[in-house]
Amino acid sequence: MSKLVVWGTPVSTYVRTVRLLLEEIGADYTLQSVDIFNGESQSPEYLAKNPFGKIPTLEVNGELLYETAAITEYLDATLADRKFSFSDPMLQARMRQIMAIIDSYFYGPAITTIVIQRLIVPSQGGNTDEAKVKNAIAPAQKAIEAIESLATPSPYLLGSQASIADFYLIPIFIYFSQTPEFEVITAQTPKLRTWWAQVSQLPNVKKVCA
Incomplete structure (x- = not known):
């Protein structure tokens, strides 16, 4: 062991x-x-x-x-005997593609800018930099809409089984969903909103992300 x-x-x-x-x-x-x-x-x-x-x-x-x-x-x-990946090459590629979009294009504007400015800065007595937040909306929206176009949630991002891609996006949404920008940025991503409503209630999500 x-x-x-x-x-x-x-x-x-x-x-x-x-x-x-x-x-x-x-x-x-x-x-x-x-x-x-x-x-x-x-x-x-x-x-x-x-x-x-x-x-x-x-x-x-x-x-x-x-x-x-x-x-x-x-x-x-x-x-896990690759339970959280895919044997199908295209699905595996899609999983990695979503992970890469999160790393390269979504994490920065969503977490480093919007979440930090909306949640962390005020909690430490500072003032939100509204210009930074405004400038982060378009790139965050572009990234999340790209993920929306790849997702086939039923109920997970790429089908009936959770994958590593789900575990990448869930913790970001935990924080991101607490900001007012969440509603605006996810307005055109109905699949991801449905996905979020379901996965946010999972026992291990509540355990790890409480």
Whole structure:
């Protein structure tokens, strides 16, 4: 039995992506907190695990693995017999395509800008930069509408079985749905709104993302 340790801040969307997969698998793992807000991810101790100072990092029997796509693919292959991927090459490509859209085009405007400005800055006593939020709406909308065009939710993003793509998007929607921009940006994505209404109620989503 592998000894699994997930290093990362519990509120991180990417840490939650890995944890959602682990919970769905039913794997035994330890979450070791790395506080990105006080600089712990830039400490020499953590940089020895991940030279980029990003989270999460997965430790497997003493071996270290970072980058969420690599971690989730490894866990799916070794612990779930690829249950959360697809044997069909096109579906597998679609899954990776959605993951790449999230990484490259959606996470930045949705989380780094809108969520930070709407939820985090005010909670720390600051004022939302409305210009930044306004400029993030169009790219976030473009990205989410691209995902909408690829999704075939019934009830998951790509069919009847949850995939790694679902675990990528769920934690982002947890935060994003708390902003007023969510309604505007998802106005033309009815499939994703239906998907969100269903997956947001899943027990492991509530457990990991509470």
